[in-house]
Amino acid sequence: MKLIAHTASNTEIVCALGLGHTLIGVDADSDYPPAVVEHLPKLGRDLAFDAEAVAALQPDLVLTSLTVPGHERVVADLRATGIPVYVADPVSLSDIYADIRAIAEHLDAAQAGESLIASMQAAMPPCAGDPAVRIGIEWWPKPAIVATGRSWINDVLQLAGASNPWAQRAEKSAPITPEEAIAAAPDAMVISWCGVNEANYRVDKVLNRPGWEAVPAVAAQRVYPITEAHLGRPGPRLVEGYRRLREIIEHIRAEDPQSVPRNSS
Structure with a gap:
């Protein structure tokens, strides 16, 4: 062959x-x-x-x-x-x-x-409990493009004990406005920019994004890089992305236990 x-x-x-x-x-x-x-x-x-x-x-x-x-x-x-x-x-x-x-x-x-x-x-065992932590996955910074409803990201997040705040949107991915980011209220944002080496990811691009000051993830400075190789490639190394997400979720829960559980959407 x-x-x-x-x-x-x-x-x-x-x-x-x-x-x-x-x-x-x-x-x-x-x-x-x-x-x-x-x-x-x-x-x-x-x-x-x-x-x-x-x-x-x-x-x-x-x-x-x-x-x-x-x-x-x-x-x-x-x-x-x-x-x-x-x-x-x-x-x-x-x-x-x-x-x-x-x-x-x-x-x-x-x-x-x-x-x-x-x-x-x-x-990638399922995490016990309600996936109350809301984590947005950003595929591109300008314009901000995030994973939405038709993405394996939703399954990986759910297994890790979180949810995608844009899971109800019908697309595979979509650009979002500052107003949509505020309304979705992610607890954390993960940057996983497609085609960009993780060494070149810039957390400050999200933290300093105009209009995002009131987004909970930005206000709490919860913006994390995870290489696109571990989240954006639908294959065996998604398990590494799952492990990184678990670490982020556990950090959020330890840092602010009062923020969860809550009803997720």
Whole structure:
């Protein structure tokens, strides 16, 4: 099997299945695990994936996704090559597990897929009690774009013992105004900016954002960085994002126990 992976999450799923040796090319944003990906041909960035370069490598299967706005064009270009394509489009943890299962089956590794799913579930046990702490996940700073209702983020937050203040919105993600941030009243904000190295995350961009002074997370200076690799990629390393969220939630509860529990929305 000769495999090409477009999107970091698909690359990481293949490698977590123990099948990194089947990869013959990846997108330029696939950076993990480095021992596998650093020597592979890079076929363009996430939204500029080169379908002609993919076809030249003659893979048996291309793994792609619709997780980022603009991927529709990439998927169409890949399908036009006539090469078999698997398209992931998860909006929940269950969807992510289904994609892992499907990818594993495509690679004749069904048992490895079930083992990976079981290990992820074991690493993200549900936190007891009502998810009363409200945590917003910010994908981009200007304009402020947050995870909304059609996102696996809601499931990860719920397991960790929190809730997404924008979970009732229908989109996968959406820009928000200062007024919407105040009305949602997140207890904390997590910055997980897509395509930006965590070392370059700037907490002060949120703390000093005009109009956000009355947002509880800003007033209490509860703004935390978590790399997008651990929250924004629908794959095995979500367990690391879950662990970081648990730490934040426990810190909030220890710092201000009177703030919870309360009715969550």
